[in-house]
Amino acid sequence: MIQTPPAPTNRFRQAIRNKEFLITAEITPPKGGDFSHTITVAKPLKNRVHAVNITDGSRAVMRMSSLAACAILHQHGIEPICQFACRDRNKIALQADLMGAHALGIRNILALTGDPVKAGDHPDARPVFELESVRLLKLIDKLNQGFDSNDKILPDGNLDLFAGAAIDPQSPSWSGLKGRFEKKITAGAQFFQSQLVCDFDRLEKFMNYIAAGSDKPILAGIFLIKSAKNAQFLNKNVPGISIPQDIIDRLAQAQDPLREGMKIAAEQIQMAKQLCQGVHLMVIKREDLIPEILDMAGIAPVDSM
Template sequence: MTNRFRSAVAAKEFLITAEVTPPKGGNPARMLEMAEKLKDRVHAVNVTDGSRAVLRMSSLAASVILLQHGIEPICQIACRDRNCIGLQADLMGAYALGIRNVLALTGDPVKAGDHQKAKSVFELEAVRLLKVIGQLNNGLDFNDKPLPDEPLDLFAGAAVDPQLKSWSGLQSRFERKLAAGAQFFQSQMITDFEKLDKFMTQIASISDKPILAGIFLLKSAKNAEFINRYVPGVNIPQSIIDRLAQASEPLQEGVKIAAEQVKLAQQTCHGVHLMAVKREDLIPQILDLAEVKPLDYSS
């Protein structure tokens, strides 16, 4: 299977990715049902790795299952749960099983999740993980020892938060991830497109690596208020909360808002990363409203 996402990056297409959550158990049927609906609408499907420190199936295993069904994954790899041996082992295994795209993440703190007594590892964080991926691609392990059974060829990306309060911190982190080998960036949920535009013109312009704006499907005013209360760094404007509150069908209003944001992103950056937790089936509708056509893979 060709790496369609990597090819789309090289061709400077407007990139579309979407997030799916692995199952909490051994049956991937629902994940597959949602991912199948995205097949001709996105370049790749992100598979989360213990997002919010909540237990779910391994992102590696879930990514392989998607691959077996003809859906190209971006396998998220977080540093919270594994040391450098475990991370390298999983990266080698992912590559051997056909996975080519990875997103290097530090990982959410254990206290945020459903196993609060679990031990965190965090031997590496996202920048150092990117460097390790670069070494594995060059045929060397963490200790600079050669890999006798061939190097990897992973296409590694990183996360970015253009709404970070510390502008200098945002710039430093972005530049360090670039230097460590990030080939693409997917942003956290964007609510302030002026800040995104400022980030694109003042920071991201030093690089030709694509930035995908995180677009989140808000399902109701209550959902938006919950996110404002509990998700650090997110500030959903009151005007959007009021729109959802006044709508006769809040979920459909959320779809309209997401489509409007996709159009804004088209004017600002290189793509969108769509997050529609438990309603991934609505992503095609969002893209249709934003007048984004299905992808043509016939060639």
């Protein structure tokens, strides 16, 4: 007997409508079939974040599918944001998985182009990239209206997906950033999740000169930097990241670098709260610290999902 999936969760969408300060957290799915650890780290976040964002082959590293991981979280009453990257699937597969997400009660989607295959653990894999993030957003909008990519009516009903997109306020090309942001708005993006932010003057400029008037929430990416060595590694190996020297020095001089990194993250959350509508927390393999970081930042628990 087929079991009916849990009812769709819409806490994140409702929080946006209510103009709440949004909190999301990123979790990487397991590399294998055992999901127990992921559930263990996700459950304490249930009343601290509005949604848990599950990566889809981030950095082109093979892991459990974001769709499967989100379905399991949803079964445990944890609202997910399901990342969809265009790197590994053509538009047939993307549409199939988007319809599957809807059927499973998953509503929040983050539309991404995807990291290049050469950056990951299967550099000899064949990339697809039939679509990129803007065209994926347009595809989701069509499915929501009840049409497939060929403008044919979906005979078994339209979708109701809430799609967001990524943005990098620290992009060196201001005109390129503005053009890309506007294209994603036009394509149907309902929220934006930023890359790691360290330059809050740049974020303020982005909010005032590009995002102003869009009425779409921007979630600033806040990364837990665990040590000076961690910061230097990120600067060297992750494109687009530039952690300033004063933060590196502060971590290097700290007696407890991890604790200092938590303080920095909390301070950045407080700065982001003055500029934008939310934060997206990335604390790779230390999700257990998220509640304490939020406490340090003065962020109260969210309403139950």
